[in-house]
Amino acid sequence: SQTIHQWPATLVQPVGSPLSLECTVEGTSNPNLYWYRQAAGRGLQLLFYSVGIGQISSEVPQNLSASRPQDRQFILSSKKLLLSDSGFYLCAWSTGFLYGYTFGSGTRLTVV
Amino acid sequence: SQQGEEDPQALSIQEGENATMNCSYKTSINNLQWYRQNSGRGLVHLILIRSNEREKHSGRLRVTLDTSKKSSSLLITASRAADTASYFCATEAGNTGKLIFGQGTTLQVKP
Numbered sequence: 001s002q003t004i005h006q007w008p009a010t011l012v013q014p015v016g017s018p019l020s021l022e023c024t025v026e027g028t029s030n031p032n033l034y035w036y037r038q039a040a041g042r043g044l045q046l047l048f049y050s051v052g053i054g055q056i057s058s059e060v061p062q063n064l065s066a067s068r069p070q071d072r073q074f075i076l077s078s079k080k081l082l083l084s085d086s087g088f089y090l091c092a093w094s095t096g097f098l099y100g101y102t103f104g105s106g107t108r109l110t111v112v
Numbered sequence: 113s114q115q116g117e118e119d120p121q122a123l124s125i126q127e128g129e130n131a132t133m134n135c136s137y138k139t140s141i142n143n144l145q146w147y148r149q150n151s152g153r154g155l156v157h158l159i160l161i162r163s164n165e166r167e168k169h170s171g172r173l174r175v176t177l178d179t180s181k182k183s184s185s186l187l188i189t190a191s192r193a194a195d196t197a198s199y200f201c202a203t204e205a206g207n208t209g210k211l212i213f214g215q216g217t218t219l220q221v222k223p
Contacts, residue, residue, distance in 0.1 A: 006154075032209045043200060043215040044155075049208070057208075090154055096209050100145055100157035108152070 002027035006091045006104030013111055019064075019078040021107050023091030026072065031093040033074040034101065035066055038088040050074060086111045118201055118217040126222050131188040133217040135201030136181075142204045144177055144184050145211065149198045158186075158199075193223045 006023045013019060025031050032051050036044040046059045048066035056066050063082050067075045074091060088108050092101040119134045135144070143162045147155040161168045161177045161184070168175045174187040188195055198218045202211040 034210075036213075044202075044213040046210060046212065049210055051208070059210075088152075092155075094209055099209075100160050101147075101155070101211060102157065103147075103154035105154045106152075 002102065004091065004093055004102055004104045006107060008107060009105065010108045011110070013081050013109065015083060015111055016080050019076070019081050019085070019109070021076040021089055021091075021109075023074045023076075023104055024072055025074075025093045028072070028093070028095065030071060031095060033068060034092045034094075035074065035076050036090045036092065038090060038106075040087075044090065048076070081111045083111050085109065118199070118214045120217060121215070122218045122220075124220040124222065125191060127191060127193055129191055129221075131191050131195070131219055131221070133186045133199055133201075133219070135184045135186070135214055137184075137201075137203045137214075138182065139203075139205055141179075142206070144175075145202045145204070146173075146175060146184075146186050147200045147202060147213075149200065149216070151197075155200065188219075191219075191221045193221050195219060196221045 003026045034049045035047040037047055038044050050056050050068045053068055064078050088106050090106045091104040094101045117136050125131055141163055143160050145160045146158045148158055149155045159170045159175050161175050172189045177184045198216045200213050200216045202213045204211050
């Protein structure tokens with residue numbers, strides 16, 4: 001069966017520290033992968049999406065970057081975190097348009 | 113930029129009542145999807161309606177789509193306390209598979 005793993009569940013990081021969030025998918029090949037951020041009580045903002053290894057599209061200019069080193073691995077990174085990077089980060093995959101997304105359980109990041 | 117806007121932002125009903133949430137969007141779409149999110153959790157896909165469909169059912173869920181008005185509604189019939197969650201509409205346009213989410217409706221179902 002298809003599953004998506006996202007970790008860690010919670011993370012508290014100081015301002016200026018680096019960040020690496022990892023997301024892996026099992027049970028499917030060549031998925032489309034997405035990173036979203038959700039501010040408290042708000043909707044989801046698309047940050048990055050990838051349709052293949054090494055192919056990353058950025059939706060919003062920001063302090064973050066994404067990479068896809070393997071077909072089913074999607075990594076969200078930052079070299080130096082800002083307070084404004086705090087939020088709930090969600091990874092998702094799909095097999096293409098006309099199909100729904102499957103979301104990971106999310107990572108709550110607090111930058112202090 | 114946000115594509116979908118849900119209405120109302122918050123809804124509180126008694127168990128057994130029906131809950132209706134609305135979503136409006138701005139541009140042409142391939143499909144519209146509804147998701148549910150329990151507090152602090154990931155989103156769960158509920159239903160997808162294509163741009164050439166007008167109504168779709170799944171269990172106690174009924175979704176309508178009016179492309180002329182660029183709007184959709186989600187009806188949950190005979191609500192249960194376990195339906196308490198936030199509900200989001202999301203639209204897909206073009207051929208990239210990107211979903212643009214609205215701000216969501218928070219539904220509280222009182223037992």
